[in-house]
Amino acid sequence: MTDLPAVREALAAAGLTGAGPFDRSGSARLTPRDDPDQSPEMLAGGDNSTAWRVRRPDGSAVVVKAFGKPGGLDSTAAPDDLFEVEAQGLAALRIPGGFVIPDVLAVTPHALVLQSLLPRPHDDVGFWERAGHALAATHGVTDSCFGWHRDGWLGSLRQENGWHEDGHAFYATHRILRYLKESPVDAALTAEDRAGLHRICQRLPQLIPPAPATITHGDLAPANVMATPDGRPALIDPAVSFTWPEVDLSMLYWVGLAWPGARVPDRFFDAYAERRPIADGWRDRAPLLHLRELLSLIAHGDQRRDFVADVRHIIRVFR
Ligand SMILES: Nc1ncnc2c1ncn2[C@@H]1O[C@H](COP(=O)(O)OP(=O)(O)O)[C@@H](O)[C@H]1O
Numbered sequence: 001m002t003d004l005p006a007v008r009e010a011l012a013a014a015g016l017t018g019a020g021p022f023d024r025s026g027s028a029r030l031t032p033r034d035d036p037d038q039s040p041e042m043l044a045g046g047d048n049s050t051a052w053r054v055r056r057p058d059g060s061a062v063v064v065k066a067f068g069k070p071g072g073l074d075s076t077a078a079p080d081d082l083f084e085v086e087a088q089g090l091a092a093l094r095i096p097g098g099f100v101i102p103d104v105l106a107v108t109p110h111a112l113v114l115q116s117l118l119p120r121p122h123d124d125v126g127f128w129e130r131a132g133h134a135l136a137a138t139h140g141v142t143d144s145c146f147g148w149h150r151d152g153w154l155g156s157l158r159q160e161n162g163w164h165e166d167g168h169a170f171y172a173t174h175r176i177l178r179y180l181k182e183s184p185v186d187a188a189l190t191a192e193d194r195a196g197l198h199r200i201c202q203r204l205p206q207l208i209p210p211a212p213a214t215i216t217h218g219d220l221a222p223a224n225v226m227a228t229p230d231g232r233p234a235l236i237d238p239a240v241s242f243t244w245p246e247v248d249l250s251m252l253y254w255v256g257l258a259w260p261g262a263r264v265p266d267r268f269f270d271a272y273a274e275r276r277p278i279a280d281g282w283r284d285r286a287p288l289l290h291l292r293e294l295l296s297l298i299a300h301g302d303q304r305r306d307f308v309a310d311v312r313h314i315i316r317v318f319r
């Protein structure tokens with residue numbers, strides 16, 4: 001179901017009703033004007049949400065993002081504080097030399113109104129070089145502990161961010177073992193799989209070199225990299241915490257291996273490493289750093305790929 005009341009509520013919160021494509025009376029109806037350019041345009045690409053671009057009479061545009069897929073969930077089922085945390089995550093990623101972060105024009109319990117961006121240019125090497133430099137600058141923001149000041153969301157499940165001094169303990173507890181209690185994960189994994197994951201958690205200090213806790217986007221799939229009209233790299237849809245920088249690198253890298261159409265040019269990783277060295281062997285470790293996302297996808301019931309087979313492969317390699 002396309003949840004137009006949530007969109008209207010969010011536009012009103014942004015002070016944008018009455019002058020856009022919505023009925024001036026503020027009635028419950030969504031009333032596109034005669035000009036078809038001013039109808040909300042549904043945007044492709046979300047995993048848990050639906051976004052619309054809404055054109056303004058002055059030619060500018062905003063994007064409204066509400067929880068739930070078309071034909072799927074109701075936006076009123078949005079987890080508590082989902083968009084409030086997302087807005088805080090976006091604010092935390094506004095870092096000098098980093099990515100463009102869209103202005104947040106309104107936050108409601110059911111939707112977010114954002115500055116409108118453009119899709120990323122897949123093969124523009126200059127763009128990806130700028131993105132590599134921007135991520136390196138982002139990862140320059142560090143903390144003495146792993147975690148964040150509050151729990152957030154990864155998809156529609158809690159991202160646990162309780163502070164830890166030890167990065168390996170943080171990753172084991174809040175990024176791997178945390179998912180074993182989700183019922184789809186419990187149903188999908190055998191006792192042997194679970195034992196393998198526990199063993200990996202014990203061995204993490206040998207498998208992953210120590211690294212500082214840096215701010216991370218936390219859901220850095222290529223689809224969450226966007227562009228400004230003048231070609232600057234931008235980010236949306238974060239799941240922020242302070243953790244190892246390889247968490248972000250591994251996601252961009254792994255997604256490109258799994259779906260070659262989404263592959264990020266090598267220049268991105270080289271440009272990142274020019275500004276911020278990456279410990280040797282990071283490509284080999286990428287599946288392990290991505291394990292948290294694979295478990296999250298299983299927990300969400302995502303069927304795009306056999307993620308359980310991916311997890312079993314990682315267990316075989318690293319246990
Ligand atoms: N500020 C924006 N400008 C342009 N498009 C956007 C913007 N925010 C989201 N989108 C579009 O909506 C899609 C879903 O938004 P996203 O925040 O990634 O939701 P999800 O949490 O469901 O992945 C994105 O892939 C992108 O195509």
Ligand SMILES: [Mg+2]
Nearest residue numbers: 046047224237
């Ligand atoms: Mg997204």
